[in-house]
Amino acid sequence: MATISETAIRPVVRKPIDWWRWAGRFFLTFLLLFTVLPMAWMVLTSVKSQFAAMQYPPQWWPTEPTLNNYFKLLDPRNRIGQEFLRYFWNSFYVSLLTTILGVVVAVPAAYAFSRFRFPGRNFLFFAVLVRNMFPAVVFLMPLFLLMRWMGLVNTHGSLILTYLTFGLPLSIWLLKGFYDNIPIQLEQAARIDGATRFQAFLFIVMPLSTPGIIATSIFSFIGAWNEYVYAYTFLSRDHQMTLPVGIQRFFTEFATDWPGLMAATFMMSVPVVVLFLVLQKYFVRALTEGAVKH
Amino acid sequence: MSIATGRAAGPSTSQAASRASGILGRVIAHRTDYLYVLPALIVMLVVIAFPIYYTIELSFFRTPPNLQMRDKIWTGLDNYVTVLRSPVFHEVTINTIIWTVASTLVAFLLGLGAALSLHREFVGRGVMRALLLIPYVVSAVAASYVWKWLYHSDFGVIGAIAVQLGLTSEPINFLDNRQTVLASLIVVNIWKEFSFAMVMLMAGLQTVPEQLLRAAQVDGASAWNRFWHVTFPHLRGVSMVTVLLLMVANFNSFIIPFVMTGGGPADASHIWITHIYQLAFGRQQWGVASAYAVILFIVMMTLGYFYVKALTRGDENRAGG
Amino acid sequence: MAEVVLKDVMKNYGSLYAVNNVSFTVEHGEFVALVGPSGCGKTTTLNLVAGLIPMSGGDISIGNRIVNDLDPKDRDIAMVFQNYALYPNKSVFKNLAFPLQMRKLPKAEIEAKVMQAAKILDITHLLERRPRELSGGQQQRVALGRALVRDPAVFLMDEPLSNLDAKLRVAMRSEIKRFHHNLNATVIYVTHDQLEAVTMADKMAVMHGGVLQQYDSPANVFANPVNTFVASFVGSPAMSLIPLDVVGKGTDVALKSPEEGWELPLSAQNARKATASSQGTVVLGARHSTLKLHKSPVAGSVPGKVYTVEPTGDVTFAQVFVSGAVVNVSLEPTAPIAPDEEVFVEFDQQRLHLFDGQTTNALKAA
Numbered sequence: 009m010a011t012i013s014e015t016a017i018r019p020v021v022r023k024p025i026d027w028w029r030w031a032g033r034f035f036l037t038f039l040l041l042f043t044v045l046p047m048a049w050m051v052l053t054s055v056k057s058q059f060a061a062m063q064y065p066p067q068w069w070p071t072e073p074t075l076n077n078y079f080k081l082l083d084p085r086n087r088i089g090q091e092f093l094r095y096f097w098n099s100f101y102v103s104l105l106t107t108i109l110g111v112v113v114a115v116p117a118a119y120a121f122s123r124f125r126f127p128g129r130n131f132l133f134f135a136v137l138v139r140n141m142f143p144a145v146v147f148l149m150p151l152f153l154l155m156r157w158m159g160l161v162n163t164h165g166s167l168i169l170t171y172l173t174f175g176l177p178l179s180i181w182l183l184k185g186f187y188d189n190i191p192i193q194l195e196q197a198a199r200i201d202g203a204t205r206f207q208a209f210l211f212i213v214m215p216l217s218t219p220g221i222i223a224t225s226i227f228s229f230i231g232a233w234n235e236y237v238y239a240y241t242f243l244s245r246d247h248q249m250t251l252p253v254g255i256q257r258f259f260t261e262f263a264t265d266w267p268g269l270m271a272a273t274f275m276m277s278v279p280v281v282v283l284f285l286v287l288q289k290y291f292v293r294a295l296t297e298g299a300v301k302h
Numbered sequence: 303m304s305i306a307t308g309r310a311a312g313p314s315t316s317q318a319a320s321r322a323s324g325i326l327g328r329v330i331a332h333r334t335d336y337l338y339v340l341p342a343l344i345v346m347l348v349v350i351a352f353p354i355y356y357t358i359e360l361s362f363f364r365t366p367p368n369l370q371m372r373d374k375i376w377t378g379l380d381n382y383v384t385v386l387r388s389p390v391f392h393e394v395t396i397n398t399i400i401w402t403v404a405s406t407l408v409a410f411l412l413g414l415g416a417a418l419s420l421h422r423e424f425v426g427r428g429v430m431r432a433l434l435l436i437p438y439v440v441s442a443v444a445a446s447y448v449w450k451w452l453y454h455s456d457f458g459v460i461g462a463i464a465v466q467l468g469l470t471s472e473p474i475n476f477l478d479n480r481q482t483v484l485a486s487l488i489v490v491n492i493w494k495e496f497s498f499a500m501v502m503l504m505a506g507l508q509t510v511p512e513q514l515l516r517a518a519q520v521d522g523a524s525a526w527n528r529f530w531h532v533t534f535p536h537l538r539g540v541s542m543v544t545v546l547l548l549m550v551a552n553f554n555s556f557i558i559p560f561v562m563t564g565g566g567p568a569d570a571s572h573i574w575i576t577h578i579y580q581l582a583f584g585r586q587q588w589g590v591a592s593a594y595a596v597i598l599f600i601v602m603m604t605l606g607y608f609y610v611k612a613l614t615r616g617d618e619n620r621a622g623g
Numbered sequence: 624m625a626e627v628v629l630k631d632v633m634k635n636y637g638s639l640y641a642v643n644n645v646s647f648t649v650e651h652g653e654f655v656a657l658v659g660p661s662g663c664g665k666t667t668t669l670n671l672v673a674g675l676i677p678m679s680g681g682d683i684s685i686g687n688r689i690v691n692d693l694d695p696k697d698r699d700i701a702m703v704f705q706n707y708a709l710y711p712n713k714s715v716f717k718n719l720a721f722p723l724q725m726r727k728l729p730k731a732e733i734e735a736k737v738m739q740a741a742k743i744l745d746i747t748h749l750l751e752r753r754p755r756e757l758s759g760g761q762q763q764r765v766a767l768g769r770a771l772v773r774d775p776a777v778f779l780m781d782e783p784l785s786n787l788d789a790k791l792r793v794a795m796r797s798e799i800k801r802f803h804h805n806l807n808a809t810v811i812y813v814t815h816d817q818l819e820a821v822t823m824a825d826k827m828a829v830m831h832g833g834v835l836q837q838y839d840s841p842a843n844v845f846a847n848p849v850n851t852f853v854a855s856f857v858g859s860p861a862m863s864l865i866p867l868d869v870v871g872k873g874t875d876v877a878l879k880s881p882e883e884g885w886e887l888p889l890s891a892q893n894a895r896k897a898t899a900s901s902q903g904t905v906v907l908g909a910r911h912s913t914l915k916l917h918k919s920p921v922a923g924s925v926p927g928k929v930y931t932v933e934p935t936g937d938v939t940f941a942q943v944f945v946s947g948a949v950v951n952v953s954l955e956p957t958a959p960i961a962p963d964e965e966v967f968v969e970f971d972q973q974r975l976h977l978f979d980g981q982t983t984n985a986l987k988a989a
Contacts, residue, residue, distance in 0.1 A: 028525045032419035036430065039416055042493065043434050049459050050448045064473075065462050113341045120338035127328045145556055145575045146595040149360065149582050150353035153369060173349040176342055193708035196675045199695040200702045200779075201769070202725030211721075215712045234441030236557050241583065252443035256561070266451050273447050277440040284439040288432055291439075295498070296505035 054078070054271035061267045077271035092272060094247060095254030100279070102164050102250055103232035106171040110179055110228040111221055113172065118183030119209065123192065144174070144237050155242060166242045167250070171235060175228040182227075182294050186220030187213070223294035226287050230280045251276045354599070360592035367586030381593035390569055390577065397484060398553070398573040405491045405555075406548040412492065413499025413544070418529075420500070421507050431504075434497045442494060442557035449490040450562050453477050477563055480570040487571055490558050495551065499544050506540030507533070550605060574598060625686025625699075625776040625809060626651045627672065633680035634667055634833075641667045643833040644681070649777075649826075654803050654810045656820035659830035659856070665813045668830070669779050672811060674698050686776050696725070698777075701770035705782040707762045709754035715741075715765050716750040722773045740772040760791050767802065780812045784819065796823060817857050821845070829853050851983040854908050854976060860940060863914075863950040865907045866980055869897045878907060880946035885925050890972040895988040897977055904980025911951040913974040916941065916960065917967040924969040929962050943968060 053061055055073040083089035121129060151170060152161070160166035190213055198208035236252040243249055255272045284291055361381050363374040385391055416434060420427055437445060452460050453476040461473030476486040510533050518528045556575045559565060565572035565580060572580070574594065582591035627649040634642040642664045649655045657665040670676045672683055674695040683690055690698050701722070709718050719740060723733040741747045744764045754762055763783065770778055783799070784792045800823050803810050814820055820827045821841040829836045829844065829852075837849045841857075848854035854862040867878040870886065876894035877886040887907075889897055897905055917924055927943040927950065939954045945968055952968065954960065977986045 029422075032415075032422075035415050036419045039412065039434060039496075040430065043437060043497075046448050046452055046493065047436065049452060053451065062457055064457055065466065066457060066459055113345060116338035117342035120335055124332065124335040124338070126332035126335040144554065145579050146357060146598060147349070147353045148579070149588060149591065149595075150356035151349065153356065153371075154348070154352060169345070170349060172345055176345065180342065191706060191708065193704045193706055194710060196670075196673070196695070197702065197704060197708040197769075198710075198721070198725075199675065200673055200698075200700060201722035201773075202696040204694065204696065207725070212710055230439060234443070236441070236443050236561075237579075252441050255447075256443070266454075266457075269447055270451065273444045277444050280439050280441070281436055284435070285432060288435075292435075292501055292505075295501050 050270045050274060053267050054274050056267050058265060058267055077268050078275070080268065081271055081275060088268075091246070091254065092275075095249050095251045096275070098164070098248060098254075099233055099250040099252075099276075102167050102171070103229050105164075106168050106175065106232040107225050107228040109168065110172055110175045111225060114176055114179035114183055114224060115214075115217075115221065117176075118180045119187055119213070121180065122184045122187035148237065148241055151238075152241060160242075162243055162245055162248065164248065167232075167235075167238055170238050170242075171228070171232040174235070175224075175231055178227055178294075179224040182224050183217065183220045186217045190216050219290060219293070222287060223290040226283060226291050227294055229283065233280055357592050357595050357599075360588055361596045363589055365588040367588075369586075369588065377589065381589040382597075384590050385593045385597065390572070393569060394572050394574060394577045397571065400484060401488060401491075401555075401573050402549055402552040404488050405495070405552045406545060408488075409492045409496040409548055410499045410541070410545055412496040413501075414503055414541075416496070416500040417503035417507055418533075420504060431501075434500060437494045438497045442555075443561055445490060445494050446558050446561035449493070450477070453486055478567055480567055483563060483567065483571045487559055487562060490562070491552065491555065494558070495548065499548060502540055502544040502547075503537060506537045509540075510536040546605065546608060550602070553602070553605070626653075627686075627777055627809060627811065628684045629668075629672070629681070630683075631681040632668065632671055632678060632683060634664075634671055634676065635679045640833045642671065645830070645833075645835045646681075647828055647835060647838045649809060649811060652807045652809055654800075654812065654823060654825045656824035656827045657811060657813045657830060658817055658820040658827050659815065659836075661815055663830040664833040665815075665828075665830050666781055667833075669702075669781055669811060669813045672777075673700055673702055673779055699775050700777045700779055701773055701775040702779040702781065703766045703770050703783045705785055707754070707766040707783075707786075709762055709765055709769075711754055713753075714750065715746065715752055715754070715757070718754065718765055719750075719768050719772050722769060726773070736772050740768045743771065744768045759787050760795065763787065763795060767799070771802075771806075776809065778808050778810045780810065782814055783812075785815070799823065818859060821857065827857075829856060831856075847985070848908075848976065849985050851906050851908065851978045854978070858910060860911055860951040862908045862910050862976070863945075863948065864978075865946050865948040865950065867905055867907050867946065869900055869903050869905055872898075878905065880925070882947050883926065885946075887923070887925050887970065892988060893972055893975065893977060896986040899986050899988065900977075900979050900981070902979075902981045905986065906978040906980055906983065907970075908976035908978060909950070909970055910974070911940065911953040913971040914950065914952045915969040915971075916943070916952055916954060916958070917969060920967045921969055923972065924967040927966055927968050929960060929964045929966055931962055932960055 052070060054077055055075060056067065056070045057072065057074055057076070060067050060070060060072065080086065080088050081092045084093055120126070147170075151166075155161045155166040155169075158166075160169070194212050194216075195205075195208040198212045199205060203211060234252065235250075239250045239253045243253065255269065255276065360374075362376060362378060364377050364380075365371065365374040420431060452458055455461070455473060455475040455478060458473060458476070460476070461470075464470050465473060474482065476482050514532050515528055518532050523531065554575060555573070556579065559571050559573060559576050560579065563571045565576045569577075575598075578591050578594045578598070581587045581594065629648070630646050632642055632645045633640070645664075645668060647655075657668055659665050667676070671678050672685075674690065674693060678691060685698055685700070709715075710721065713721065716737060719737045720733050723736060728736075737750075738747070741750060744767055746761065746764050746768060749757060749761060749765070754765065757765065766783065780799075784795050787795060796819060799812075802808075803823075812820075812824065824841060826839060827841050827844055828838045831852050837844055837853050839847075844853060844857050848857060848862070851864055855864060866881075867887070868881050869876060870879045871877050871894075874891045874894050875888075876897050877888045878897065879886045915924075920926070925945060927945040930942040930944055930949065933940045933942075934956055937956065939956045939958060941952045941954055941958075941960060943950045943952055943966060950968060960966070978984060979986055
């Protein structure tokens with residue numbers, strides 16, 4: 009009552025400026041420019057000729073935009089195109105196999121960590137997690153020796169095996185979170201309805217954990233696609249290179265071909281960015297799962 | 303028909319007593335459970351346990367550059383002494399600390415600001431989040447090339463802008479200057495990873511109960527006080543995990559300094575990881591590099607302890623709720 | 624249809640005995656309620672019968688067949704879960720068809736059986752929906768339907784009504800009872816609600832701390848609880864229990880309040896029971912309906928003080944402090960009584976219960 013009569017008497021007070029909201033807007037604008045401008049410059053450079061890119065002051069907007077750099081990369085008739093397409097295929101093949109194997113290995117492990125109470129469960133689980141803590145480079149030397157011993161040096165197998173272990177801890181952790189949220193009664197019901205333990209897992213649990221499997225797959229794929237250090241160390245033959253290593257070796261020979269390099273960088277980023285944009289929901293969920301209590 | 307009651311608890315059938323007990327018994331009883339974990343275990347053992355053991359072993363030997371293991375010579379702690387006495391060690395350590403702390407701190411603060419600004423619903427919020435996340439998704443190699451081009455000493459767009467704005471008379475050589483190189487690399491690193499902090503904190507913000515914020519508003523708390531007394535305490539857990547993950551990632555980063563400068567000029571942008579790589583694969587000093595790696599292990603294990611602690615706390619909370 | 628026999632069934636986790644030496648027999652076509660407070664081992668017992676968790680000892684047989692080591696799928700049982708456990712990614716039809724598919728029945732037969740079960744439970748119009756689009760009561764029916772389609776030997780139900788609101792629960796209660804009656808099915812039904820057990824079951828098995836306390840018809844459990852736990856668990860409001868000392872000898876025995884000093888003389892029959900107590904202490908038990916309140920002392924009454932008066936409409940309940948214990952008494956709604964009033968509680972010697980003060984077991988005349 010009091011407030012009603014007060015507002016009736018008092019003239020309408022102008023709403024004060026919400027400084028926090030404006031600060032937020034400015035901040036976001038700044039961040040957006042910081043994020044987008046480098047990418048925009050990459051794209052702008054990639055449609056310039058080499059001559060146009062090497063000017064001072066720079067051409068802020070390409071005066072004669074050209075897609076030549078892209079044609080060159082994607083043309084299987086010249087050497088550059090052949091190599092780029094080969095690297096692209098290698099990256100795709102290694103990343104895909106890593107992803108598939110990762111799911112095959114991580115799914116049963118995550119399921120066991122979520123459902124079973126076997127001795128040593130906690131120890132093993134944290135052993136798996138702690139893997140995240142160790143830098144890739146520290147494993148390089150011994151793994152290099154190990155791969156040599158197993159005869160895997162200069163094969164994609166060495167990369168797939170290594171990437172598998174990068175992805176596994178996170179995959180297991182993420183999938184365990186998904187399985188924790190599937191009520192155990194569903195499996196019990198299935199087993200009473202006549203399913204074996206494995207059938208209950210296959211017909212009931214697996215379909216329900218599809219979002220988790222998608223999320224972990226994106227992570228494995230992006231991680232493998234972007235990996236550099238091992239690919240750089242384990243593979244020495246040109247035709248085996250994956251993209252991150254390949255474009256480097258390839259373009260240091262023509263270190264000054266910046267537009268070509270930007271075009272290649274752009275092409276290299278397309279698959280992961282598309283994958284991310286399409287499956288953003290799963291990606292973000294996977295990223296934050298486990299760290300944020302629900 | 304009623305049944306005797308009040309019996310003392312305890313096994314009374316011979317069958318129950320005869321079942322195996324103790325840890326071995328439990329292991330046997332759960333033997334099929336291990337089958338599920340076995341593939342993961344094998345992979346992890348081969349690719350993790352073996353390398354860790356191997357690195358420790360190598361750190362006590364001098365091994366020939368061609369890595370012929372039968373020619374290695376026991377040198378005790380010599381490699382460790384070499385590491386700690388090396389003048390580069392101090393510079394690289396300081397670089398590593400600056401790199402890790404500055405990247406983590408700024409990335410976290412930018413991420414926090416972004417998360418708070420994006421928390422309010424507005425048109426284009428989803429698009430903006432996606433755009434900000436792209437650098438996190440693309441490969442560090444791509445980021446390194448793009449920024450190397452932006453920083454280019456003759457045709458770099460950043461230098462050109464600086465001249466246009468009258469900040470300097472001629473383009474700055476960001477990467478070939480001991481004073482600016484590390485800071486320039488840190489900017490790239492922050493560009494790439496701040497949105498990770500943003501996403502984590504956005505998820506954390508969703509756990510802040512709306513009712514509490516309303517209650518605080520009714521109690522007359524200002525926007526700042528609402529943030530400080532309600533929002534921020536709720537973000538503490540997520541913040542800890544985020545900062546830890548960023549620190550671990552930064553401590554372990556390799557690609558940006560390696561691809562952009564290779565540690566140069568004159569070691570000014572070397573951090574531990576790139577230095578270890580250079581010692582091992584550049585100079586074939588396997589023993590010294592391994593000693594470095596072992597010291598790094600110990601540092602990481604300490605961080606790892608807090609990481610696991612922070613994670614398990616989340617796990618328990620989830621199990622409880 | 625079959626009988627279910629549990630013999631010395633054990634389940635322990637290390638030194639924790641979740642189910643301790645439980646034996647009982649469910650006759651063919653009987654509805655048995657496993658009842659007790661949460662953590663008493665009733666659900667564990669049901670899961671052992673289902674085969675969802677391995678036994679630590681004992682034998683379970685279903686229809687003259689020992690099923691100890693059989694998989695749940697081979698035990699010829701159906702189960703209804705507390706949260707219904709409907710497969711969220713399948714339609715109602717597919718939920719009902721799943722048990723039949725797993726048994727590799729021909730498609731036409733599956734469809735016929737599903738339609739039949741849907742008709743019985745009146746869920747034909749829901750067959751194409753997903754579980755999350757159903758109300759709680761509808762989900763409950765689907766869960767029942769999934770158990771029903773297979774015509775199993777035994778139905779197991781784990782607190783199937785506890786997620787429903789109070790009104791729906793009463794309605795479903797009678798439906799399940801009707802369902803049992805029509806099918807003449809053997810049912811084992813777990814509940815923490817003694818009222819559900821009493822109203823639905825042919826027999827109830829009262830469990831506490833993993834131990835079966837009493838297994839009998841609800842009427843017998845109500846009339847002759849074997850110990851103070853059963854006495855206080857079954858019946859609402861609960862039986863009032865007052866710890867007292869035994870004084871006197873032979874047939875001249877009385878119960879004395881250790882706190883207030885009054886004595887309550889016992890009948891000859893009760894005196895023989897009281898003198899059989901192991902330590903000279905007993906717990907006196909009485910149901911609210913057997914007690915009377917007086918404003919002045921009468922023979923066979925003891926003093927007390929009114930704590931609260933709760934009118935419920937046709938009956939008014941009074942809670943009275945007697946020798947430090949709370950005693951429930953039912954009264955006429957018009958009874959003129961107020962809190963803090965000094966009253967006298969009269970016991971009916973024919974209908975009071977005496978339990979050993981030490982072992983808490985019901986005392987028998989020596």
